[in-house]
Amino acid sequence: MKNKKKLLTGPYLFWAVAFIIIPIVMIFYYGLTDDNYQVTLMNLAEITTPENLKALGLSLLLSFISTVICLILAYPLAMILSQKNTNQSSFIVLIFILPMWMNFLLRTLAWQTLLEKNGVINGVLSFLHLPTLDIINTPYAIVLGMVYNFLPFMVLPIFNVLAKIDKDVINAARDLGANNIQVFTKIILPLSVPGVISGITMVFVPALTTFVISDILGGSKILLIGNVIEQEFTQSFNWHAGSGLSLVLMIFIVISMALISKYDKDGEGTAF
Amino acid sequence: MIKSALQKIYLGFILLLLYAPILTLIALSFNSSKTRSKWGGFSGKWYVALFQNEDIMNALYTTLIIALLSALVATLIGTAAAIGIQALNAKFRTVMMGITNIPMLNADIVTGISLMLLFIACRVFFPQFSLGFTTVLLAHITFNIPYVILSVTPKLKQTNKYTYEAALDLGASPIYAFFKVVLPDIFPGICSGFLLAFTMSLDDFVITHFTTGAGVHTLSTKIYSEVRKGIKPEMYALSTLLFVSVLFLLILVNTAPQENTKKPKKAPSKLKRATTIVFRRVVPAAMILVIVAGGFFYSAQNRSSAADQVIVYNWGEYIDPEVLDMFEEETGITVVYEEFETNESMFPKVQAGAVSYDLVCPSDYMIQRMIENNLLAEINFDNIPNLKYIGEQYLKQSQGFDPENKYSVPYCWGTVGILYNKTMVDEPVDSWSILWNEKYADQILMQNSVRDAFGIALKYCGYSLNSKDLDELQEAKELLMKQKTLVQAYVVDQVRDKMISNEAAIGVIYSGEAIYTQSENPDLEYVIPKEGSNVWIDSWVIPKNAQNKENAEAFINFLCRPDIAKMNFDYITYSTPNTSARELIDDDAIRNSTIAFPDASELERCETFNYLGTKFDNIYNELWREIKSK
Numbered sequence: 001m002k003n004k005k006k007l008l009t010g011p012y013l014f015w016a017v018a019f020i021i022i023p024i025v026m027i028f029y030y031g032l033t034d035d036n037y038q039v040t041l042m043n044l045a046e047i048t049t050p051e052n053l054k055a056l057g058l059s060l061l062l063s064f065i066s067t068v069i070c071l072i073l074a075y076p077l078a079m080i081l082s083q084k085n086t087n088q089s090s091f092i093v094l095i096f097i098l099p100m101w102m103n104f105l106l107r108t109l110a111w112q113t114l115l116e117k118n119g120v121i122n123g124v125l126s127f128l129h130l131p132t133l134d135i136i137n138t139p140y141a142i143v144l145g146m147v148y149n150f151l152p153f154m155v156l157p158i159f160n161v162l163a164k165i166d167k168d169v170i171n172a173a174r175d176l177g178a179n180n181i182q183v184f185t186k187i188i189l190p191l192s193v194p195g196v197i198s199g200i201t202m203v204f205v206p207a208l209t210t211f212v213i214s215d216i217l218g219g220s221k222i223l224l225i226g227n228v229i230e231q232e233f234t235q236s237f238n239w240h241a242g243s244g245l246s247l248v249l250m251i252f253i254v255i256s257m258a259l260i261s262k263y264d265k266d267g268e269g270t271a272f
Numbered sequence: 273m274i275k276s277a278l279q280k281i282y283l284g285f286i287l288l289l290l291y292a293p294i295l296t297l298i299a300l301s302f303n304s305s306k307t308r309s310k311w312g313g314f315s316g317k318w319y320v321a322l323f324q325n326e327d328i329m330n331a332l333y334t335t336l337i338i339a340l341l342s343a344l345v346a347t348l349i350g351t352a353a354a355i356g357i358q359a360l361n362a363k364f365r366t367v368m369m370g371i372t373n374i375p376m377l378n379a380d381i382v383t384g385i386s387l388m389l390l391f392i393a394c395r396v397f398f399p400q401f402s403l404g405f406t407t408v409l410l411a412h413i414t415f416n417i418p419y420v421i422l423s424v425t426p427k428l429k430q431t432n433k434y435t436y437e438a439a440l441d442l443g444a445s446p447i448y449a450f451f452k453v454v455l456p457d458i459f460p461g462i463c464s465g466f467l468l469a470f471t472m473s474l475d476d477f478v479i480t481h482f483t484t485g486a487g488v489h490t491l492s493t494k495i496y497s498e499v500r501k502g503i504k505p506e507m508y509a510l511s512t513l514l515f516v517s518v519l520f521l522l523i524l525v526n527t528a529p530q531e532n533t534k535k536p537k538k539a540p541s542k543l544k545r546a547t548t549i550v551f552r553r554v555v556p557a558a559m560i561l562v563i564v565a566g567g568f569f570y571s572a573q574n575r576s577s578a579a580d581q582v583i584v585y586n587w588g589e590y591i592d593p594e595v596l597d598m599f600e601e602e603t604g605i606t607v608v609y610e611e612f613e614t615n616e617s618m619f620p621k622v623q624a625g626a627v628s629y630d631l632v633c634p635s636d637y638m639i640q641r642m643i644e645n646n647l648l649a650e651i652n653f654d655n656i657p658n659l660k661y662i663g664e665q666y667l668k669q670s671q672g673f674d675p676e677n678k679y680s681v682p683y684c685w686g687t688v689g690i691l692y693n694k695t696m697v698d699e700p701v702d703s704w705s706i707l708w709n710e711k712y713a714d715q716i717l718m719q720n721s722v723r724d725a726f727g728i729a730l731k732y733c734g735y736s737l738n739s740k741d742l743d744e745l746q747e748a749k750e751l752l753m754k755q756k757t758l759v760q761a762y763v764v765d766q767v768r769d770k771m772i773s774n775e776a777a778i779g780v781i782y783s784g785e786a787i788y789t790q791s792e793n794p795d796l797e798y799v800i801p802k803e804g805s806n807v808w809i810d811s812w813v814i815p816k817n818a819q820n821k822e823n824a825e826a827f828i829n830f831l832c833r834p835d836i837a838k839m840n841f842d843y844i845t846y847s848t849p850n851t852s853a854r855e856l857i858d859d860d861a862i863r864n865s866t867i868a869f870p871d872a873s874e875l876e877r878c879e880t881f882n883y884l885g886t887k888f889d890n891i892y893n894e895l896w897r898e899i900k901s902k
Binding site: 004005006007008009010011012013015016019020021022023024026027030050051052054055073076077080091094095096097098099100101102103104105106107108109110111113114116117118120137148151201202205206208209211212216219220221223226228229230233234235236237239242243246249250253256257260261 | 279282283286287289290291292293294296297300349350352353355356357358359360366368370371372373374375376377378379380381382383385386387388389390393410411413414417421446468471472474475477478482491492495496499503507508511514515518519522614616617619620623624720756759760761762763773774775890893897898900901
C-alpha cells in the first residue's frame with residue numbers, strides 16, 4: 001500500500017529536479033567557468049575586491065540589525081497573540097498577511113513618501129514643532145524597510161510554536177512554584193526555539209539579498225550585495241561573475257538550512 | 273489591567289507600523305495631483321481612469337491568472353507530494369524536505385536568476401521558446417509548491433492513520449477512502465496552502481523580474497518599471513481596490529455566524545445555516561468569479577491576433593500612448609510596447625535575444641556599440657519616405673555614431689544640464705562647480721548612470737567626456753567621490769518628481785524633462801554649464817533578429833510624420849529633430865525655447881558620447897562601482 005502512496009511524490013520529484021536542482025547546477029556551472037567555458041575560481045574571487053567585500057559586509061550588518069530588531073519586536077507580539085482565543089488569533093494572523101495584498105514595491109515606495117524631507121512624517125513632526133526625521137537615503141531607512149517588509153516572517157513562526165505549547169505544562173510549572181520569569185526562561189523560551197530559528201532565517205536571508213529596498217529607500221547611494229549581483233546580470237551582463245557571487249551567497253543559505261534541520265527537526269517552526 | 277493596556281498599546285504600535293504605508297497609498301489614490309509628493313485635493317478621477325487604462329488592466333489580468341493557475345497547479349502537485357513524502361522512509365523524507373526548503377530559503381534573486389539561466393539554456397534546444405507568460409508561470413509554480421507542502425504536512429501528521437486503514441478494512445477502495453477519510457482532515461491545510469501560494473505569487477517581484485519577457489507584465493514588474501519615472505496614480509487606485517476587497521472578504525468570513533461545534537448538536541435553524549453558506553461560500557466565490565471574469569473580459573478585448581505585430585522597446589514615458597493607438601488603427605498592426613530605463617540595461621536584453629525586438633530606441637554611443645557588435649539590421653529607407661521631414665543637421669550629427677546613416681533614424685535629441693530651484697539657490701548658476709558646493713550638501717540630485725556622471729566630472733575638469741586617459745578618469749573619480757557626501761540621491765527619472773516637490777535644490781537633468789518640470793513648478797530654471805556638456809540623440813534602430821522588419825519600418829515612417837512627431841513632442845517635451853513638426857508647435861515660447869532648441873553657439877561647447885570599447889566600458893564600470901560603494 002505504502003508503495004503506491006510513494007508514487008504521489010513522482011510529479012513533485014520531476015518538478016523539483018527540473019526547476020530546483022537543474023537551475024542550481026546551472027548557477028554552479030556559470031559560477032565556476034569563464035567566458036571561454038574554462039573552469040576557473042575567478043568568479044568566486046570577485047567577492048574579495050574591496051567594493052564587493054564592503055557591499056557584502058554592509059549587507060551582513062544591515063540584515064543582522066534588521067533581524068535583531070524583528071526578533072525584539074516579534075517575540076512579545078507573538079506572545080500577546082498566542083494568548084488570545086483561537087478564533088480571534090487566526091483573524092489577527094491574517095491581519096499580518098493582509099498587507100501582502102498591496103504590492104511589495106508600492107508599500108516600500110509609500111515609505112519613501114512617508115520619510116522624505118517634505119514627507120508625511122516630517123509634516124506631522126514640524127506641525128508639532130518637533131525636530132524632523134532625516135533618515136531617507138541612509139542605511140537607517142533601509143533597515144526600516146527591511147524590518148517592515150520581513151516582520152511577518154518573524155511573527156508567524158514564533159506565533160505558531162507558542163500557540164502549540166500545552167497550557168498544562170505552564171500550569172504544572174506554576175503549581176510547582178515557578179514564577180513568571182522562570183516559566184518564561186525554563187518553559188516558553190526553550191520550547192519556542194524552533195520558531196525563533198526559523199524566523200531568523202526567514203528574515204535574515206531575504207534581508208541579506210534584497211536589492212529593491214536598498215534601491216528605493218537608499219537613494220541608490222548604498223550598494224548592497226544584492227545590488228551588485230543584480231547589476232552584474234542586468235547591466236554589466238557578466239553572468240559568470242554574477243553566478244560566482246550568488247554561489248558565495250548560497251553559503252549563508254546552506255548555513256541557514258543546517259541550522260533549521262538541527263533545531264527544527266519536525267518542521268514545527270514553519271511560518272504557515 | 274495595566275498589562276492588558278500595555279499589550280493593546282504595543283499591538284496598536286505594530287499595526288500602525290504595518291498599516292501606515294497602506295493608509296498612505298489609499299490616501300494617494302484620492303490625490304488629484306499626478307505627482308506622489310504634492311497633495312492636490314480630493315478626487316476620485318483615478319478610479320475612473322483605472323478602468324480605461326488597458327496597460328494596468330492587462331497587468332492585473334496577467335497577475336491574477338498567473339496567481340490562480342500557479343496556486344492551483346502547486347496545490348495539486350504539493351498535496352500529492354505531501355502525502356507521498358509521508359509514506360517515504362525517514363532518509364528519503366529528509367532529502368525531500370531538504371529540497372522543499374531550497375526555494376523557501378534560497379534568496380529570491382538566486383532562484384530567479386537560476387531559473388532565467390535554465391530558460392535561456394532551453395533556447396539552445398527549442399529556438400522558438402521565448403521568455404514570457406509560460407516561464408513566469410513555471411517559476412511561480414516552483415516557488416509555490418513548498419508553501420503548499422509545508423501547509424499540508426502538519427495536518428497530515430495530525431490525521432489518525434488507523435481511520436484510513438479501518439476504511440480500507442471495511443471495503444472502501446483506496447481512492448474512496450482517501451476522499452472520505454483523509455481529505456476532509458487535511459482540507460484546511462490544503463486551503464491555507466492554496467491561499468498562501470496565491471498571495472505569494474501576487475506579491476512576488478524579484479523572480480518575475482528575471483523570468484519575464486517582452487509584453488508580459490505583472491503588476492509588480494509594471495510598478496518597478498514605473499518607479500523611476502513616477503508611479504501612475506491609477507496604480508494606487510487599483511491597489512486600494514484590491515486591498516479593500518480582500519479586507520472585506522476577510523471580515524465577512526470571520527464575522528459570519530459561527531457554527532457551534534462544541535455544544536451538543538442542536539440542528540441549527542435553516543435561516544442560520546443559509547446565512548452561513550451565503551457568507552462563507554457564495555459571497556467569496558462571487559467575488560472571485562467577478563475578478564476572473566473581468567480579467568478574461570479585458571484580455572479578450574485587448575488581445576488581437578499576434579500575427580501582425582511590431583515589438584517596440586523604448587525609453588520609459590517616451591511616446592504619446594495615443595500615437596500607438598492611432599498607428600494600430602491606421603495600419604492594423606498590433607504594437608507590443610516595452611520600456612527600458614538606461615542604455616546599459618537595454619543592451620544585454622537585445623544582445624541575449626531572449627526576446628526578439630523589432631524596434632529599439634537607444635542613444636548615440638549605444639547605437640555605435642550595437643553596430644560594432646553586429647546587432648543591427650540596415651534600414652530599408654524606401655519604406656520611410658517621411659525621412660525628408662528630419663532636419664539635415666541631425667542626420668549629419670548622427671554620422672558620429674552611424675557613419676553612413678544606414679542603421680538609425682533620429683527620434684529625439686537634447687542636452688544634459690543643471691535644473692535648479694531659484695528660491696533655494698542664491699548665486700547665479702552657470703558652472704558644474706555648483707554640484708561640488710558644500711553649501712548645498714544633501715540638496716543635490718546626481719544622475720545614476722556611469723557615462724552621465726563621469727561626463728559631468730570630466731567636463732568640469734576641462735577634459736573630453738569620451739576620455740580614455742586613465743589619469744583623467746582617476747581625477748574624475750576622485751571628484752565624484754568627493755561629491756558623494758553632498759549628493760542626496762542618485763536618480764534617473766525620479767529627478768523630475770523630486771525637483772517639482774522641492775525635495776532638492778539642484779539636479780542634473782535632460783533638457784526634455786526641464787520643460788515639463790518648469791510647467792509644474794515655475795521656480796525651476798535650466799542651464800547648460802559654461803564648461804560644456806553632453807548633446808545626445810536617441811534614434812530608432814532595428815535589431816538583426818527582428819521578426820517584423822517591415823512593420824518596424826512602417827512604425828518609424830509613422831513617427832516621422834510631422835503631425836505625429838508634434839503630438840509626441842507635446843507629450844514628452846523632448847526636442848524633436850523633425851523640422852516640419854517644430855513649425856507646427858502652436859506656442860511661440862516653446863517653439864523658440866532655448867531649452868528645447870538651444871543656439872548653435874551653446875551646442876558648440878557640447879559633445880556627443882562615443883562608444884569606448886569593452887575595455888574602457890569595464891574601467892568606467894569599475895570606477896563607478898568604487899564610487900558607489902564608498
